[in-house]
Amino acid sequence: xxNKDSVTLIDNSTGKEIELPILHPTEGPATIxxxxxxxxxxxxxxxPGFMSTASCRxxxxxxxxxxxxxxxxxxxxxxxxxxxxxxxxxxxxxNGELPNRDEAEEFNNLITHHTMLHEAFKRFYSGFRxxxxxxxxxxxxxxxxxxxxQDESDVHDKQSRRIAAHRLIAxxxxxxxxxxxxxxxxPFMYPQNHLDYPSxxxxxxxAVPTEEYKPDPIMVKALDLLLILHADHEQNxxxxxVRLTGSxxxxxxxxxxxxxxxxxxxxxxxxNEAVIRMLMEIIESGKGIQHFIDRAKDKNDRFRLMGFGHRxxxxxxxxxxxxxxxCHDLLENLGDDNPYKQLFDLSVQLEEIALKDEYFISRNLYxxxxxxxxxxxxxxxxxxxMFTVIFALARTVxxxxxxxxxxxxxxxxxxxxxxxxxxxxxxxxxxxxxx
Ligand code: CMC
Numbered sequence: 001x002x003n004k005d006s007v008t009l010i011d012n013s014t015g016k017e018i019e020l021p022i023l024h025p026t027e028g029p030a031t032i033x034x035x036x037x038x039x040x041x042x043x044x045x046x047x048p049g050f051m052s053t054a055s056c057r058x059x060x061x062x063x064x065x066x067x068x069x070x071x072x073x074x075x076x077x078x079x080x081x082x083x084x085x086x087x088x089x090x091x092x093x094x095n096g097e098l099p100n101r102d103e104a105e106e107f108n109n110l111i112t113h114h115t116m117l118h119e120a121f122k123r124f125y126s127g128f129r130x131x132x133x134x135x136x137x138x139x140x141x142x143x144x145x146x147x148x149x150q151d152e153s154d155v156h157d158k159q160s161r162r163i164a165a166h167r168l169i170a171x172x173x174x175x176x177x178x179x180x181x182x183x184x185x186x187p188f189m190y191p192q193n194h195l196d197y198p199s200x201x202x203x204x205x206x207a208v209p210t211e212e213y214k215p216d217p218i219m220v221k222a223l224d225l226l227l228i229l230h231a232d233h234e235q236n237x238x239x240x241x242v243r244l245t246g247s248x249x250x251x252x253x254x255x256x257x258x259x260x261x262x263x264x265x266x267x268x269x270x271x272n273e274a275v276i277r278m279l280m281e282i283i284e285s286g287k288g289i290q291h292f293i294d295r296a297k298d299k300n301d302r303f304r305l306m307g308f309g310h311r312x313x314x315x316x317x318x319x320x321x322x323x324x325x326x327c328h329d330l331l332e333n334l335g336d337d338n339p340y341k342q343l344f345d346l347s348v349q350l351e352e353i354a355l356k357d358e359y360f361i362s363r364n365l366y367x368x369x370x371x372x373x374x375x376x377x378x379x380x381x382x383x384x385x386m387f388t389v390i391f392a393l394a395r396t397v398x399x400x401x402x403x404x405x406x407x408x409x410x411x412x413x414x415x416x417x418x419x420x421x422x423x424x425x426x427x428x429x430x431x432x433x434x435x
Contacts (some may be wrong), residue, residue: 007032009413011041018402027062044418050235056243057409060093060401061234066311068242070319072232073097081322085228087111087197090169093232094162094404108196114170115191115200118180119149125182134179135264141175142168143257143318155407164252165400172393173197180386198223201393206381222330223390224262226373229319230391232398238262238269242399243406244415250405259399260392266306269391271370272377273384275307279343282350289350297359305354307347307371314364325370330379340379345373399407 006019018040021033031054034045045140047053062071071076073092080089084098091099091107099107124141146153149167154160178188189204199215202223207213233239242259246252263269282292296305310317331341351367354360377387406412 008164009037009041011043016041026156028064034203038418044420046420050240055235055240055415056406056412058211058234058402058405059096060290060405061232062396063234063312065310065314068313068315068318068321070233076228077229077318078322079226081225084228086224086231086394089228089231093397094165095399110166111170111197112191112193112200114167115174117171117174120148121175121178122188125178125188128182130183130185134176134183134386135260135270137179137182137390138175138389138392139257139261139264141179142172142260145171145253146251149253150251150382153253154321155246155249155251158408161252161404161407165397165404166398168252168256168396171394173201174204176386176393177201178387179389180383182206184406196220196224198227202380216329218333222376223327223380225326226323226376226390229322229369229373229393230394232395232401235402236268237265239399239402241268242403246403246406247412247415250363252400255403256396256399259395262390263395264388269370269388269395271306271368272374272387272391275347275370276343276374276378276384277385278306279346279350282346283342292350293353293357297357305350305360305365306358307368307374308354309365310368311362312366313366316366319369320367321370323376324367327372327376330376334379338379340375343375343378347375 003019003021005022005024007022008017008019018037020037021088023031023033025031037045057420060073062074063069070139072080072089073096075092075098076083080092084092085245087108088099088104090103090111121141121144124144125137128137128140145167149164153164174191180186181188187209189207189209191200192203195203195215198220202215202220203213206215235243238259241262242255245258246255261326266274278292285291292303293305295301295303296308327344331338334340351371354365359365374384374387377390378384382390
């Protein structure tokens with residue numbers, strides 16, 4: 001009799017039958033454990049893009065793409081957005097539980113006191129061209145952190161990993177803001193320990209040494225919310241990149257630099273910048289929304305509706321719902337004649353038209369986190385090419401938490417996918433005169 005907690009696989013070519021165990025998650029689809037498949041039957045599984053493959057066990061974030069659910073450590077994103085702060089969310093992700101008052105204070109202090117960069121870092125920035133994309137600077141500078149903390153990079157030591165996590169979360173706003181300051185020829189502003197995390201970032205972005213700078217509390221709150229919403233998203237491309245990089249026991253700074261590189265692409269974190277460019281193109285072209293919807297549907301055109309669609313969400317992205325409302329409220333506050341209102345109104349129209357269109361309905365394409373976030377960032381005065389940098393700043397906690405979880409997991413091994421080889425069979429070398 002076959003085991004209820006397994007699937008039976010019959011190889012029709014040999015008649016051989018094997019049982020593969022079913023693993024049960026606390027929530028979500030049950031998972032077939034195929035680890036012994038090659039040993040037992042000599043087959044690999046084929047799944048480009050990981051459409052049906054769980055690459056690891058994880059207890060950090062849960063998503064249900066059909067229902068549009070996102071939870072960090074069991075807490076719904078809507079409740080965290082409403083009640084938490086980014087640093088509290090960082091603590092939750094890293095430690096698995098919300099902090100009590102003492103723990104929260106201690107954590108805030110810890111992060112606040114690790115925000116400075118080694119003075120030699122300034123020379124890294126001056127090595128870049130002024131017009132370098134800040135994400136290019138991020139990849140380089142975050143990777144370079146490994147050169148400064150090599151003495152403490154024991155990836156098998158929990159305490160050492162924790163220190164690396166705190167350093168990364170603390171220093172990322174400084175690294176990010178300085179990439180902007182360098183491009184604009186502005187002096188680097190040092191972090192200020194009396195400021196909270198989002199205020200400190202805005203201060204390093206926008207303050208000048210000659211004047212007092214007071215961040216706008218509405219913008220501080222909106223930024224903190226964006227950071228919460230971007231903090232983690234289970235096994236997305238950049239997080240999987242960090243895991244894969246870290247699986248070779250590479251140091252966390254190098255692994256996170258790899259994650260930043262992966263995030264940069266327009267199919268992933270680069271989409272927030274691409275959305276605004278698309279909205280501006282729609283306005284400037286004067287061709288109307290339908291023209292762009294038609295282009296997005298045309299299989300001969302590479303154009304896609306940016307900020308739409310998601311590998312996991314086949315429903316409205318819960319983060320987009322929250323951001324849309326915050327964006328609306330923020331713009332109301334700025335008054336009717338603010339320049340971002342036109343972009344917001346255009347996005348709302350675009351969303352309405354797309355959601356009534358058979359093409360988008362049949363493929364379950366809804367707005368994702370990037371669709372409205374860019375308008376908020378623009379209203380904060382953040383330039384377009386810094387949008388993905390802010391995503392990276394927020395996602396750092398997710399990356400490092402996944403890396404830490406992987407390093408603790410006795411089942412984790414070096415990531416080494418196999419392939420379906422489609423190249424030439426063995427052939428004899430041909431001397432150049434005979435080719
Ligand atoms: N515009 C037009 N068609 C689309 C779009 C879009 N934005 N997204 C998906 N499709 C179509 C796609 O052409 C395909 O059609 P068909 O079945 O006829 O070939 C179908 O929908 C399924 O798309 P897919 O590319 O197979 O889906 P995927 O899961 O591999 O890709 C995605 C997901 C996010 C890369 C994709 O939806 C996309 O390129 N969206 C635009 C970029 C974007 O907004 N990215 C941000 C993602 S959320 C934040 C983050 O992860 O960083």
